[in-house]
Amino acid sequence: MQCPRCKHKNSKVLESRTTQEDHAIRRRRECLSCHFRFSTYEQVEILDLSVIKRDGRREPYYFEKLYNGIVKAFEKRPDTEKDIRRFAESIERDIHKKAKGGEVKSSEIGAIVIKRLKRKDPVAYLRFASVYLQFQDIKDFEEAINVFPNYKIQNKKTINN
Ligand SMILES: [Zn+2]
Numbered sequence: 762m763q764c765p766r767c768k769h770k771n772s773k774v775l776e777s778r779t780t781q782e783d784h785a786i787r788r789r790r791e792c793l794s795c796h797f798r799f800s801t802y803e804q805v806e807i808l809d810l811s812v813i814k815r816d817g818r819r820e821p822y823y824f825e826k827l828y829n830g831i832v833k834a835f836e837k838r839p840d841t842e843k844d845i846r847r848f849a850e851s852i853e854r855d856i857h858k859k860a861k862g863g864e865v866k867s868s869e870i871g872a873i874v875i876k877r878l879k880r881k882d883p884v885a886y887l888r889f890a891s892v893y894l895q896f897q898d899i900k901d902f903e904e905a906i907n908v909f910p911n912y913k914i915q916n917k918k919t920i921n922n
Contacts, residue, residue, distance in 0.1 A: 762790055762801055769794035779825045786825060810857070813866045822865070824853055831874065834889040838882060852877050 762772050772790040775798070779786055785802045792799075810822035828849045835845050855873045859865055871893050878886040 762788075764792035764795060764797055765799055766797040767792060767795040772799075779823075779829070809863050810860055811864045812870065813864055815867060819864070822856075824849070827853060827856075827870070827874070830889065831878075831885075834878065834885040835882070836888070838885055840882075848877075848881065 763770055764772060769792050771793045773793060774788050775791055776789040777786060785804060788801050788803065790799055790801060791797070811819045812822050813819055828846065831849045831852070832842075832845055840848075852874055855877070856865055856870055859869050859873060875886065875890055875893065878889050
């Protein structure tokens with residue numbers, strides 16, 4: 762992204778988030794040459810893919826929505842933004858494989874994310890699962906934790922805090 766002040770071609774992204782309507786991404790950038798800070802609004806790429814929600818409504822698929830959910834799960838984990846983005850992109854490829862006729866169920870997306878997180882990071886998995894599967898009480902957590910015998914004690918401590 763070209764710097765509006767010195768026209769240098771490279772900038773780094775300081776912050777990235779979707780606007781309220783989810784149709785654009787606002788990126789705060791800093792020029793790598795003169796350090797001028799500016800923002801860009803970029804159109805979200807709309808793929809030819811619809812998500813069928815639980816109540817039967819359809820909405821366009823947005824990568825940023827998937828990405829933001831995964832970022833939340835990885836809060837305070839050691840993974841860099843770049844690692845997480847790459848991970849989200851590989852999940853997106855799984856979603857495309859699962860889609861039929863340009864449509865995919867939101868429950869199928871959730872199942873794919875959970876399956877991939879389970880293999881990658883127990884803490885991120887539990888965070889995502891507790892929101893997505895709407896855990897009701899500590900029993901639900903214990904069942905989910907049992908998937909990772911080695912992490913049992915560590916995670917119990919975290920949850921009881
Ligand atoms: Zn500049």
